[in-house]
Amino acid sequence: MNAATVIFLILATLLVISSLMVVFLRRVVHCAMALVTALLLIAILFISLQAPMVGVLQVMVYAGAIMVLFLFVIMFLNPGVLEQPSVAWWGLAAVLSVLLGAFLVPLFSQYEPGDNPVTSTELFGSPDVLAKSLFGEFVLPFEIASVLLLVAIIGAVVLAKREHGSDGAA
Amino acid sequence: MIVDLAIIAVKAFLVLFMVLNLAGVLGWVERKGSALIQDRIGANRASIFGFAGMGLVNTLIADPLKFLTKEDFIPPAGDKLLHTLAPCMALFPALVTFAVIPFGDVLILGDRVINLQVANLNVGILYVFAMGSLGVYGIVIGAWASNNKFSLLGGVRGSAQMISYEVAMGLSVMGVLMVYSTLDLQEIARDQGMLIRELLPAGAAFLQPVIGWLPAWGVFLQPLAFLLFFTAAVAETKRIPFDLPEGESELVAGYHVEYSGGKFLMFFAGESAEVVTAAALVTTLFFGGWQVPYLMRDGFHFPWGSIWLLPHLAVVILQVAAFTLKVLFFCWLQILLRWSVPRFRYDQVMRLGWKMMLPLALLNVVVTALIIVAAQ
Numbered sequence: 001m002n003a004a005t006v007i008f009l010i011l012a013t014l015l016v017i018s019s020l021m022v023v024f025l026r027r028v029v030h031c032a033m034a035l036v037t038a039l040l041l042i043a044i045l046f047i048s049l050q051a052p053m054v055g056v057l058q059v060m061v062y063a064g065a066i067m068v069l070f071l072f073v074i075m076f077l078n079p080g081v082l083e084q085p086s087v088a089w090w091g092l093a094a095v096l097s098v099l100l101g102a103f104l105v106p107l108f109s110q111y112e113p114g115d116n117p118v119t120s121t122e123l124f125g126s127p128d129v130l131a132k133s134l135f136g137e138f139v140l141p142f143e144i145a146s147v148l149l150l151v152a153i154i155g156a157v158v159l160a161k162r163e164h165g166s167d168g169a170a
Numbered sequence: 171m172i173v174d175l176a177i178i179a180v181k182a183f184l185v186l187f188m189v190l191n192l193a194g195v196l197g198w199v200e201r202k203g204s205a206l207i208q209d210r211i212g213a214n215r216a217s218i219f220g221f222a223g224m225g226l227v228n229t230l231i232a233d234p235l236k237f238l239t240k241e242d243f244i245p246p247a248g249d250k251l252l253h254t255l256a257p258c259m260a261l262f263p264a265l266v267t268f269a270v271i272p273f274g275d276v277l278i279l280g281d282r283v284i285n286l287q288v289a290n291l292n293v294g295i296l297y298v299f300a301m302g303s304l305g306v307y308g309i310v311i312g313a314w315a316s317n318n319k320f321s322l323l324g325g326v327r328g329s330a331q332m333i334s335y336e337v338a339m340g341l342s343v344m345g346v347l348m349v350y351s352t353l354d355l356q357e358i359a360r361d362q363g364m365l366i367r368e369l370l371p372a373g374a375a376f377l378q379p380v381i382g383w384l385p386a387w388g389v390f391l392q393p394l395a396f397l398l399f400f401t402a403a404v405a406e407t408k409r410i411p412f413d414l415p416e417g418e419s420e421l422v423a424g425y426h427v428e429y430s431g432g433k434f435l436m437f438f439a440g441e442s443a444e445v446v447t448a449a450a451l452v453t454t455l456f457f458g459g460w461q462v463p464y465l466m467r468d469g470f471h472f473p474w475g476s477i478w479l480l481p482h483l484a485v486v487i488l489q490v491a492a493f494t495l496k497v498l499f500f501c502w503l504q505i506l507l508r509w510s511v512p513r514f515r516y517d518q519v520m521r522l523g524w525k526m527m528l529p530l531a532l533l534n535v536v537v538t539a540l541i542i543v544a545a546q
Contacts, residue, residue, distance in 0.1 A: 029252065029314060036307070056296045064303025065333065071310050072329055075322060126292055127353050 007048055015041045026081050028074050032067065039063045053127055173282075181288050185268050193442035196501055198229035203502070204509045240431035245317050248428065252315035257429065257436035260308025263301040264443035270294040271450045272356040274460045274489045275467065278482055286460070286490070287356050294355035295347065298451065299340055302406060306332045308440065309408075309415060309425045316428035324424025327516065328415030332406060334523040339402035341531035345395040345538040346388050346455050359459030362387050363466065365473060371545040383473040385463045388456035394534045396456040398527050403448035404504060405523070407441060411511040414519055449500030450493075457496050460489040 018041065021034035039062045046055035134142055198213075202225055205212025213225035216232035244253050274286030291297050306329050313325020347353060350361045367382030369391075381390070389396045405412040416424035426437045453459060464470050465488060469479035480488075514522070 027249075029249070029311075033252070033311070052291055053293050053296070056291075056293050056300045059300035060296065060303055064300060064306070064336075068303070068306050068310065068329055068333060071307075071314075072326065075310065075314050075326060127296075 004048065008045070011041055011045055011048070015045070026084075028081075029071070032071055032074055035070075036063050036067050039067065053130055177282075177284055178288070181284075181286075182269070185273070185288050186265060189265060189268050189443055189446055190439070192446050192497075192501070193439050194230060196442045196445060196505070197233065197438075198226055199502070200505050200508075201225060201229060203505045207506070207509045234435065237435040238432050242431040242433060243428070245428050248317040249315040252311050253428070254433070256308050256312030256315055257433040257440070258308075259311060260305065261436045261440040261443065263305040263308075264440050264447050267298050267301045267447045268450065270297050270355050271447075271454055272359050272459055273493045274486055275360070277486050285356065286486070290356060291354070293353050295343060295353050295358075295455075298355075299336070302339075303336060305406070305444070308437070312429065312437070313425040316425075318428050320421045320423075321425050321427045324415045324417070324421045324427070327417075327421075328408060328425055331408070331412065331414060331519060331523075334520060335402045335405040335412075335527075338523055338527040338531050339399060339406065341528065341535060342395045342398035342402060343455065344531070345392045345534045346399075348535070348538050348542060349388070349391050355454050355459075358388075359454055359461065362458040363461045366390065367473075374545075385458060385461065387458045387461070392456070392534070392538070394530065396452070398531050398534070399455065400448075400452055402523075402527065403452060404507060405519070407444040407448055407504070409441065409445070409504070410508045411514050412519060413513060414516050417513065445501055445504050446497065449497045449504065452500050453493065453496040458492075460493040462488050462492045465489070 015038055018034045018037040022031050022038060025031045025034060040059065043055040043058040043063070046052075046058055201213045204210075213228040214222050216222065216228045218227055218231070221227065244250055269288040270291050272285075272287035277284040277286055309328040309332075310325045313321040313328070316322075346358070350358045352358060352361070362385065364386040365382065366384045366386050367378055369386055370377060370382065384390050408415050413424075415421075416426070421427070426434060429437060464472050465480075465485060467482075467485060469477065469485065471477050
């Protein structure tokens with residue numbers, strides 16, 4: 001077992017633990033912080049796969065922006081401690097998990113890991129390569145996605161404005 | 171292998187040691203500086219055997235001792251675990267950002283070439299922003315875990331302010347990245363060793379005698395970006411005039427109302443470390459980093475043609491000294507700002523960030539792109 005495998009196993013174990021904590025902790029802020037931990041661990045996984053660009057973007061976008069907004073909302077609503085879900089929900093979750101497992105186990109049992117699955121070059125995952133494919137080959141989907149996001153932002157602003165219509169404050 | 175690891179460990183230790191100590195000394199500069207600005211004497215009450223050292227004894231020995239021996243109070247209705255973790259989350263990002271900031275060119279010892287930068291990342295500037303975006307957690311979590319309305323308000327203000335200014339900060343750097351066409355901070359610092367006359371296109375040759383002799387520092391190529399970046403960086407440190415998350419007159423002490431003792435010291439040190447980091451970033455992106463004007467790897471090459479050769483070690487020492495001096499200058503500028511400007515109102519801070527800095531940063535990106543395309 002080489003060093004990379006050991007690091008992967010440690011990271012993967014921590015990742016599974018923190019993901020379970022997201023689901024099983026009962027205070028909402030603790031769940032959110034466990035999710036932040038999981039996202040940071042995924043970022044480290046990316047970096048250990050020699051894709052620092054993706055790893056850093058993962059931290060910046062998910063841990064740095066999206067989760068902060070989550071926390072923002074959680075702090076405003078302050079839901080405190082979640083109730084224990086009822087037996088019916090546990091039953092439904094158990095059935096779904098067994099079904100998911102039934103699909104996943106055959107998939108994983110067919111998979112044979114190579115010695116060094118990532119064959120990376122110096123440029124793999126570098127900003128240059130990423131930018132060239134994003135703004136060259138995939139420029140149309142990229143622009144369409146940006147228009148979609150713009151529509152979503154304008155929609156959100158319009159909806160928010162309508163509710164506070166008459167008080168005039170921005 | 172062992173030697174390589176040792177070199178990395180020494181570099182990491184040195185940088186961390188320097189930043190933490192500089193953050194400590196800044197506490198003293200801040201007190202004496204504010205006293206100077208306000209025509210007072212400043213901290214001079216503690217002394218060891220009659221030696222007060224211009225208040226240095228206060229800030230370097232008495233203050234930490236006082237902080238560490240104070241009662242560490244955790245609000246009974248608060249969240250004990252997160253209340254304890256929050257100061258670490260506030261201090262950590264400010265310290266690790268320094269890993270990608272180059273403090274010199276290369277040091278050649280025998281046949282070993284040592285890059286004077288702790289971690290040479292090809293996405294350096296993105297790493298800086300990623301770590302900067304993590305800085306919000308210390309405030310938000312600390313504010314929430316205190317279970318105090320004032321601190322919660324401070325936390326909400328802090329997160330809104332930091333997210334707003336991160337946007338303007340990121341866009342203002344875009345122009346610099348376009349000019350030097352790299353994300354690697356060491357490469358950006360290296361490119362600033364050129365002179366502007368090497369960059370001028372043939373069509374703009376008439377500017378040669380006017381600005382051709384200037385080094386190609388970011389501040390000369392991207393003056394607007396420098397103003398926007400520096401403002402946003404000051405806003406990110408949450409100090410006056412942007413200290414809305416603390417706002418003593420409104421929120422007592424904002425997000426750290428419920429902190430005392432060593433944990434408060436960590437928030438305080440985190441703020442000082444952020445000041446140092448902001449100064450180092452401004453230096454690296456806009457003021458040539460470790461560059462001394464006209465100093466190449468073998469000595470000075472002046473624009474009027476004369477050459478003054480220097481030994482390698484002297485060049486490296488000059489570079490590190492230049493970087494340190496520039497960082498100290500920007501630390502002092504931030505302290506000067508803090509003690510000369512009153513606090514903004516919250517709506518003013520938001521308007522400045524979203525309605526003035528963001529459009530200006532976008533304009534800067536567009537104009538820079540047009541000029542680059544025209545020059546090609």
